[in-house]
Amino acid sequence: MDINGTKANVDFGQGVLREVNVSLVEAKVGEYVLVHAGYAITVIEEKEAKETLSLWNSILETSPE
């Protein structure tokens, strides 16, 4: 939600907000991060998530039985 140096306020959904250390990643406001024990360890790519889903669908539709 906002970033101040190494700390960012992260919206965990369902009203849960927490300060998270973002020094291990390059995150921008508005991006999704994966948080492990108070530290963001990776930025989750929404584009990749959508591509994964369409890749799965294509595998499942075309793979030989």
Place this chain on the structure above:
Amino acid sequence: MAENLKFRNPAMAQNIASKIKNLASQTEKTKICHVCGTHEWTITHFGLRGLLPENVEVIAGPGCPVCIVPAAEIDEAVQIAQMGIVVTCFGDVLRVPGSKMSLLDAKAAGADVRIVYAVSDAVEMAKNEPQKQFVFFAVGFETTAPSTALEALGKPPRNFSFLVSHRLIPPAMELLLGVGDLQIDGFIAPGHVSAIIGLKPYELFPRVYRMPTVVAGFEPIDVLMSVYMIVKQHVEGKPRLENEYPRVVKPEGNLRALEMMRKAFTVTGGNWRGIGRLPDSALQLKESLADYDARLKYGVHVEQGKDILLGCECHLVIIGKIKPAQCPMFLTACTPEKPVGACMVSNEGTCRVWAKNVAVQS
């Protein structure tokens, strides 16, 4: 994100399950091992084993970072707490049995043991209470090690030090391949560890051991998809390394986190509860950070502890050799409320996961 729901779509799950069944019928059996407590949770909680055909088995390897901390290192933390030093740790470490007592027992006897959500919270406490000495008990795999590294390199206050018990996952996977009668046909590699270490550390599994290896995420569809990919590789006889979880895992991993780990730690041999000593599987603080090494600062060193109590089969559960229900103590003498073995303590422990989801299992 609406996409969240798609990663749990029941119709898609059924579709993948039937594809797995068709493929698996072309081979006698496929035995797949994962090495992550969260994978076991997904598999058990969503009843995924019930969707798989009989000749596809998924077993849980040593994927619970709390379960594999040897009793000797719990003993070290207890000793430090008994010196009147504040010991901070993650919540699930608190009840892990040491040789004589857990940190919770030490706390009940008057020691100052505090649960923190993140190592940074422990550092804050030390700054706010400069008259006391603080130790952070740093447990976990490659997912938590970077945060320990970051704080150790970030000039913590003088009254703060680390009891480092971090372990590395790839050496444990290599160990499993040496356990003759396990006869694993493929690995599901842990998604969040991989977000840090990337794909390279797994390359040897297909290359050297001809072991299909798929890095997977933690939604039910992620896990089913990884099973499908492994069965496919197994049937084709073409083992390779695949990434099912590219939305989180980049091939190179998290370079910044890896750099922090390289700067703060040296890799060394380490003991694993129920497993024994594994070469190049543990981290210790570099000599340049020796001032922050609690073992040196307080002169604690426990060579050997009592890892497994009589009758407890944690050592077999941890390497996937038996299922929790095959332990005579499971849900009789050993329960989530009164755990005997480490596998029943942590939310990532195989026994606890099974105990909490027993209705789904049976």
